[in-house]
Each structure stands twice: as C-alpha cells, then as structure tokens.
Amino acid sequence: MLIGRSVFSRFVPLLLFAGAVLLLALVLASLRFATLTRQSSHEALDAARLNNRAMQLLTLVQDAETSQRGYLITGEEKYLGPFKRAQALIALHFLSVSGDMMKAGISHVTVERLKRLVDDKLGEMRDTIGLKKAGRDAEAIAVVQTDSGKRVMDEIREIMTRIDAITGNIGFQREETMANAAKWLLISITGGAVLLVILVGGAIFLAVVHARQLEVARQALAEQNDMLEVRIKQRTQFLERANRELQSYSYIVGHDLRAPLVNIMGFTSELERAAAIFADYMKRSPDTRDDLTEKLAREAVGGDIPEALGFIRSSMKRMDDLINEILRLARAGSRQLNAEPLNFVELLSETVASLQHRLDETGSSVVLSPGLPPVVSDRLALQQIFGNLLDNAVKYADPSRRAVIHVSGTIANGFAVIDVADNGRGIAERDRERIFELFRRSGPQDRPGDGIGLAHVRALVRRLGGDVAVKSVLGEGTTFVVTLAADVRSARDRGEP
Amino acid sequence: MNQGLHPVVIIMIEDDQGHARLIEKNIRRAGVTNDIVPFETGLAALSYLLGPDGSGKVHEGKPLLILLDLNLPDMTGMDILARVRESTHLHHIMVIVLTTTDDPVEVHRCYDLGANVYVAKPMEYEKFVNAIQQLGLFLLVVTVPEVS
Numbered sequence: 205m206l207i208g209r210s211v212f213s214r215f216v217p218l219l220l221f222a223g224a225v226l227l228l229a230l231v232l233a234s235l236r237f238a239t240l241t242r243q244s245s246h247e248a249l250d251a252a253r254l255n256n257r258a259m260q261l262l263t264l265v266q267d268a269e270t271s272q273r274g275y276l277i278t279g280e281e282k283y284l285g286p287f288k289r290a291q292a293l294i295a296l297h298f299l300s301v302s303g304d305m306m307k308a309g310i311s312h313v314t315v316e317r318l319k320r321l322v323d324d325k326l327g328e329m330r331d332t333i334g335l336k337k338a339g340r341d342a343e344a345i346a347v348v349q350t351d352s353g354k355r356v357m358d359e360i361r362e363i364m365t366r367i368d369a370i371t372g373n374i375g376f377q378r379e380e381t382m383a384n385a386a387k388w389l390l391i392s393i394t395g396g397a398v399l400l401v402i403l404v405g406g407a408i409f410l411a412v413v414h415a416r417q418l419e420v421a422r423q424a425l426a427e428q429n430d431m432l433e434v435r436i437k438q439r440t441q442f443l444e445r446a447n448r449e450l451q452s453y454s455y456i457v458g459h460d461l462r463a464p465l466v467n468i469m470g471f472t473s474e475l476e477r478a479a480a481i482f483a484d485y486m487k488r489s490p491d492t493r494d495d496l497t498e499k500l501a502r503e504a505v506g507g508d509i510p511e512a513l514g515f516i517r518s519s520m521k522r523m524d525d526l527i528n529e530i531l532r533l534a535r536a537g538s539r540q541l542n543a544e545p546l547n548f549v550e551l552l553s554e555t556v557a558s559l560q561h562r563l564d565e566t567g568s569s570v571v572l573s574p575g576l577p578p579v580v581s582d583r584l585a586l587q588q589i590f591g592n593l594l595d596n597a598v599k600y601a602d603p604s605r606r607a608v609i610h611v612s613g614t615i616a617n618g619f620a621v622i623d624v625a626d627n628g629r630g631i632a633e634r635d636r637e638r639i640f641e642l643f644r645r646s647g648p649q650d651r652p653g654d655g656i657g658l659a660h661v662r663a664l665v666r667r668l669g670g671d672v673a674v675k676s677v678l679g680e681g682t683t684f685v686v687t688l689a690a691d692v693r694s695a696r697d698r699g700e701p
Numbered sequence: 702m703n704q705g706l707h708p709v710v711i712i713m714i715e716d717d718q719g720h721a722r723l724i725e726k727n728i729r730r731a732g733v734t735n736d737i738v739p740f741e742t743g744l745a746a747l748s749y750l751l752g753p754d755g756s757g758k759v760h761e762g763k764p765l766l767i768l769l770d771l772n773l774p775d776m777t778g779m780d781i782l783a784r785v786r787e788s789t790h791l792h793h794i795m796v797i798v799l800t801t802t803d804d805p806v807e808v809h810r811c812y813d814l815g816a817n818v819y820v821a822k823p824m825e826y827e828k829f830v831n832a833i834q835q836l837g838l839f840l841l842v843v844t845v846p847e848v849s
Contacts, residue, residue, distance in 0.1 A: 455802075459772045462801045466822050466829065467719030473826040474726070515719040634780055645774050649742045655774060 216410050223403045230396040237389035241382050248378035254308050255371035257301050262364045264290040264297065265322060269357065272329040276336055276344055284333065291326055298322070310370055318363045321356050328353045445666075453530075456642050460526055464519035471512035471519075478504035478512065526643070529656050533642065536663055541582040543692045548576035548622070551583065552611055555591050559598060568598055568607035576622070577615035580691040585664045589672075590624070592657040593684050597626035599651050602679070615690055619670065622686045630678040639674070661686075668692050709845045710763060711737045714746040714781060715770040715799075720822070724768065724799070727830050731837025743776035747784060750791060757790035760848040765791070766840070769816075771800040771807065779814060786815040795845050797836065 268290035274283035302315050328347065335344035347353075485493065485501035549572055556563070556570045563569065579586075594609060601607035605627060613622040631639060635646035640662045643655040658672075661684075665672045669689030676682040711728075715721040721739050728737070740746035750767075752759030767785065771778035778798060785791045795818075798811045803821035811819050820836060823829050 458804070459801050463717050463720065463772070466801060467717065467723070469826045470723040470829060471719065473830070474723070511722070515722065519719055635776065638777070643774070647775060648744050649775050 216406065216413075220403060220406050220410065223399055223406065227396060227399050227403065230392045230399065234389055234392045234396065237385045237392060240385040241389060244378040244382040244385060248375045248382065250304075251308060251371040251374035251378065254301070254304050255368055255375075257297065257304070258364055258367045258371070261294065261297050261301060261322075262360065264294050265325060265357070265360060268294070268326065268329055269353075272333060275333055276341075276348065279336060279341075287329065287333070291330075294322060294326065305367065308371060308374060310367060314363060314366070318360065321360050321363070325353060325356045325360065328356065452641055456530070460643050461523060464523040464526075467519040468516050468523075471515045474508060475512040475516070478508035482509075525654070529642070529654065533656075533660060533663055536585075536588075536660060537667060541585065541667065541692060543580050544583060545578060545580050546583055546586065547578055548572075548613060551586055552576070552590055555587055555594060558591070559594055562598055566598060566601060566607060568601060568609065570594060570609045570611065573610060573612035576611070576613040577620045577690065579615075579620050579688065580693065581668055581688060582692060585668055586688075589661050589664050589668075589686060590622075592661045593624045593686070596657060597624065597628060597682075599653070600626075600628045600647070600682075602627065602629045618690050618694060619687050620690045622688070623683055624686070625681065625683040627681040630680055631674065631676040631682055632678050633676075636674050636676065640672070669694070708764070709735050709766050709840070711735050711766050711768060711840075712746065712750065713737050713739045713768045714743065714773070714778070715739065715768070716741045716773050717770070720770070723829070724833055727833035728837045728840075730830075731834040731841075733837045733840055735840070743773045743778070743781050747781060750785065751788060755788075757785075757788045757848060761790060762847055764845040764847045765794045766845050767794065767796045769796055769798050769800075771798060771802070771811070779810065782811065782814045782816060790848050793846050794848060795843075799836075 268287045271283055271285065271287035271290065275281075275287070298319060302319065305315050306312060332344040332347045332353075335341070335347065481504040482501050485497050485504075488497065552570075552572055556572075559570075590611075594611075597609045598607060608627055610625045611622065612625075613620060615621070629647060631646045635644075638644045639646050639655075640658050641655075642659040645653060645655040662672050665686055665688060669692060670687040672687070673685045674682060675685065711733075713721060713724065715724065718741070721741075725737055725739075738749070740749065750760070750765075751757050767781075769778045769781060773781075778800065782796060782798070785794065785796060792815075796816050797818040797820060798816045799820045799822060800807075801822050808819050818836075818839075820832055823832060
C-alpha cells in the first residue's frame with residue numbers, strides 16, 4: 205500500500221508534466237495553423253485581386269478598342285475620351301501589375317509578351333485614330349481590316365484567360381490549404397481543450413490524493429502518539445507497581461521482621477531478670493531465704509526462664525523462616541526463565557496428579573476444560589503458579605460441599621487467560637488485594653499456611669509477562685484469573701520485569 | 702478509680718504470642734489486675750466483640766478497652782478499628798493501638814479511624830517496658846466508657 209502510493213505519487217506528476225508539454229505543443233501547433241490560415245487567406249485574396257486587376261486591364265483595353273471603333277465610325281471627337289483615359293490607365297496599371305503577376309508565378313516572358321501585345325494594340329489604335337484625324341478614313345479602315353488588331357486582341361484575351369486560370373488555381377490551392385489549416389486548428393484546439401480538462405482533472409485528483417495522504421499520515425501520527433501514550437501509561441503502571449511492591453517489602457521488613465526481634469529483646473531481658481532473681485536467691489544463705497524469695501526463685505527457674513528461652517527460640521526460628529521466604533521470593537524473581545512450548549492439559553495433569561492424594565482424601569475433583577491454549581513459557585514457573593492455586597483451592601474448600609475446581613482458558617491478543625474457579629469458602633472483599641501480599645492470609649486462620657503462596661504466584665505471573673486477579677463471592681467460591689504472555693519471549697522483548 | 706460492679710475488661714488483640722505475653726507481664730507489673738482477654742486473630746476478636754447479632758449488644762453496660770495490634774495475619778487492625786467504630790454499641794469504647802511501626806502515615810490513619818491512643822512497640826526492651834507500664838498507669842487513672 206505504501207509502496208504503491210509512492211510509485212503512484214511519482215508517476216502522476218510525471219504524467220501531468222508530459223500533459224503540460226503536450227498542451228504547449230498543441231498551442232504552438234494551433235498558432236502555426238492559425239498563421240498558415242492567415243497567410244493562405246492573404247495569398248488567396250492577393251490572387252483574387254490580381255485576377256481582378258488583370259480583368260480591369262482587359263476591360264481598359266476593350267474600352268480603348270470600343271472607343272477607337274466608335275471614333276472610326278463616327279469621326280466624332282467625343283468617342284475618343286475613353287481611349288485617352290484607358291491609354292493613361294493601362295500604362296499605370298502595368299507599372300504595378302507586372303510585378304505582382306510575376307510574383308503569382310506568371311512567367312516573365314508572358315508578362316513581357318502581354319505588355320508588347322497591349323503596346324502593339326494601343327499603337328495600332330493610335331495609328332488608326334491618327335489616320336482618321338488626318339482624314340485618311342480608308343487607310344484607317346484598311347488597317348483595321350488587316351485583322352492584326354483583332355489577332356493581337358485575341359492573343360491578349362488568351363493570355364488573360366491563362367492569367368485567370370493561374371490566379372484561380374492559386375486561389376483554389378490557398379483555399380484548400382486554408383481549409384486544411386482550419387481543420388487542424390480545430391483539431392488542435394479540441395485536443396488542447398480535452399487535454400486541459402484531463403490535466404485539470406489530474407491536478408485536482410493529485411491534490412485530493414495528496415490531501416488524503418496527508419490525512420492518513422496525520423492519523424498515523426496521531427495513532428503513534430496514542431500508542432506512545434499507552435506505552436508510557438503501561439510503563440508508568442509497571443513502575444508504580446514495582447514501587448508499591450517495594451513499599452510493601454519495606455513494610456514487611458518493618459513489621460514482620462521486627463516483631464520477632466521485639467520478642468527476642470524482650471525475653472532476653474526477662475531472662476536476665478529471672479536470672480537476677482535466681483542469683484539473688486542463691487546468694488542468700490539458706491536461713492535468710494524466706495517463702496517469698498523461695499517462691500520467686502522457683503517461678504524464675506521453673507516458669508520464666510524456660511518460657512523466655514522458648515519464645516526466644518521460636519522467634520529466631522520465625523525470623524529465619526521469614527528471611528528464607530523473602531530470599532526464596534527474591535530468587536524466584538531472578539531465576540533465568542526458559543521458553544518452551546507447553547501444553548496446559550499435560551502440565552496441569554501433572555500438577556493434579558501430585559495433588560491426587562489430597563483430592564481423594566477430601567472427595568474433591570479438578571475439571572480441565574477443553575480448549576486450554578498452548579503457550580511458550582517457563583514450565584517450572586507455571587507448575588508453581590498452578591500448583592499453588594490448586595493447592596489453595598483444595599485447602600480452602602467449603603467443608604459443607606464437595607470441592608470442584610474448574611480450570612478453563614482462552615487466548616487473545618498474545619495473552620493466555622487461565623481461570624481457576626473453585627466452589628470454596630470465598631474471600632472477603634477487603635482481603636482481595638491483601639492475599640497477594642507476603643505473610644497475609646484471609647478468613648479464619650484454621651488451615652496451615654504462612655501467607656506465602658499467593659505472593660509467590662503473583663511474583664511469578666508478573667515475571668511471565670502477565671498478572672493475576674481474583675474474583676470471589678464469600679461463601680460461594682473464588683476464581684483466580686491468571687493472564688500470561690502466550691509467548692514469554694515477547695514479554696521479555698517488551699522489557700517487562 | 703470507680704468502675705462499679707464491672708471492672709474494665711482488657712481485650713488484647715495480638716497475633717504474636719510472645720508480644721502478648723510481654724505486654725501482659727508488664728501491665729501486671731504496673732499494678733493492673735483487670736481481666737485480660739487475649740485473641741490471636743482478627744476474626745476471633747471481632748466475633749467476640751460484636752457478639753452473635755453483630756452489634757456488640759452482648760457487652761452492654763460493661764466497660765471495655767481494646768489493645769490492638771495492627772499487623773494481624775487475617776486482617777489489618779485498621780479493619781477491626783473501623784468495624785468497632787461502625788457498630789452501634791461499641792463505637793465509643795477505648796481503643797489503644799499497640800504496634801511495631803511508628804510510621805507517621807500509619808499513626809495518622811489510626812487516629813483518623815478513631816484510635817484513642819497510639820503506642821509504638823519500641824525495639825529496646827526498657828523503652829518497651831516503660832511504654833507498657835506507662836500504659837498500665839494510664840489505665841489506672843482514666844475512666845473507661847462503658848459499652849452503651
């Protein structure tokens with residue numbers, strides 16, 4: 205997804221750039237076609253004008269001829285007006301038109317020929333008019349009758365027809381070019397418009413995609429932030445938990461180790477006191493010993509001294525036990541864990557087998573639900589955890605009913621959750637946190653125990669990347685919920701204790 | 702000191718038998734001759750104090766005094782203190798907390814919960830004896846309220 209997006213975002217700007225280049229080319233082509241159109245139309249127009257002027261020239265020559273004929277027939281001076289006008293105009297016309305004709309592709313020879321023919325014709329007409337003016341009418345008619353003027357005129361007409369054909373052809377060609385150029389202009393404008401729409405669409409699409417990418421990136425960042433916060437919260441919880449444990453440790457050391465010390469100090473003093481009484485008694489000579497000192501000495505030797513010694517001994521033993529338990533717990537916290545694939549059914553069956561004797565004695569039973577999840581964890585730690593929990597469930601069974609202990613489990617989000625549910629005597633609400641503390645026990649103290657098992661269970665479960673919680677209804681039963689990392693290596697990777 | 706027909710009964714709630722014995726010895730040495738009823742667990746003490754109906758009515762009219770250790774195996778002394786102060790009949794009897802810690806937070810909590818006196822068990826035996834005997838002298842001069 206990420207790779208596809210980056211290829212896409214590199215590809216689209218390239219496409220847009222190509223489109224822009226193409227659009228520029230189309231604009232240039234349009235410009236070219238527009239210029240061509242203009243040029244062609246100019247040329248077509250020029251050809252038409254040239255044709256027009258050629259026709260005017262012809263008309264002038266014809267006017268001059270008509271005027272000459274009129275004068276020859278009537279001899280009246282007024283018929284000569286058009287001739288004179290035409291003669292002047294023809295010279296003028298030739299000055300401008302001959303260059304244009306050559307430009308239009310009419311050969312120099314033809315133009316020269318036309319010029320000479322027109323000059324000849326005008327010369328013939330001038331001659332006849334001159335003869336007429338001189339009164340030599342017959343000679344003038346004779347000149348006309350030679351048909352040379354008619355031949356010249358015919359040839360002029362023929363050249364004019366050729367010029368007409370040539371300019372017509374030029375006009376046609378230019379019109380053709382113009383139509384073509386106009387067609388291509390239309391095509392390139394249409395193409396440009398389409399391309400423009402595509403480009404704008406592409407740009408909008410790109411902008412939208414980009415905006416969406418930004419939004420996705422922003423969301424990802426926000427998620428990361430959230431995750432970071434969650435992790436920080438988790439870490440803080442771990443630290444707070446570790447801190448609480450440390451506090452409860454110092455409390456334990458403060459209370460539980462001090463208590464036997466107070467006894468040892470106290471009974472040592474009692475011992476001294478009793479010893480002093482007995483020493484005092486012994487120092488007296490037998491005749492000064494009265495009943496009271498005798499009684500006190502007997503009490504000291506027979507009662508106080510053995511009592512004090514007994515308490516001192518038991519207190520020392522108690523202290524030794526406490527220190528051993530604290531050390532055992534500390535050692536459990538530093539033991540190297542082994543990660544091995546474990547089958548809960550097999551593991552718990554072993555634990556149940558070791559309890560079988562006591563189960564049979566009390567008529568209790570352990571039911572392992574199907575679907576206990578497989579885990580990768582430390583075998584010894586799990587045996588100790590579930591050994592303790594099952595042992596407690598049997599130990600604190602309600603004597604009024606047969607104990608049934610259900611063990612069930614699920615796996616989700618990388619954690620295995622194992623429930624150990626009994627129908628025992630239950631745990632009062634105020635004790636549900638206390639029971640996990642060292643040397644603390646709940647309910648009537650009528651079963652043997654030192655308040656160590658659950659402290660041990662909690663320390664072990666936490667080392668396996670999880671925690672243990674308890675749900676209970678007093679008088680109905682208790683469920684211990686053990687959550688552990690399905691793979692203890694992942695818990696270690698997260699740096700949990 | 703006039704406790705009428707019912708002299709003060711001292712309820713001693715202390716799980717450590719050694720402590721219980723030392724306390725008793727030293728109270729006796731201070732001249733206190735009142736009955737001392739010892740309990741080693743919170744549950745046993747509470748069931749005695751509150752009686753079968755859970756209100757403490759069984760001790761009506763009797764002056765009671767509780768010597769309470771905070772650190773019990775089955776519940777904390779705080780729980781017992783709270784239960785005593787909640788009960789209709791026992792709520793104003795005298796409770797003396799006698800325990801190993803002198804942590805100020807703990808001391809405060811005890812007074813907050815309605816302890817009348819807080820005595821830390823000192824490590825040096827002379828101080829311990831002194832504290833207990835002072836307590837004995839204190840018991841000789843105070844008038845202990847009866848259970849209402």
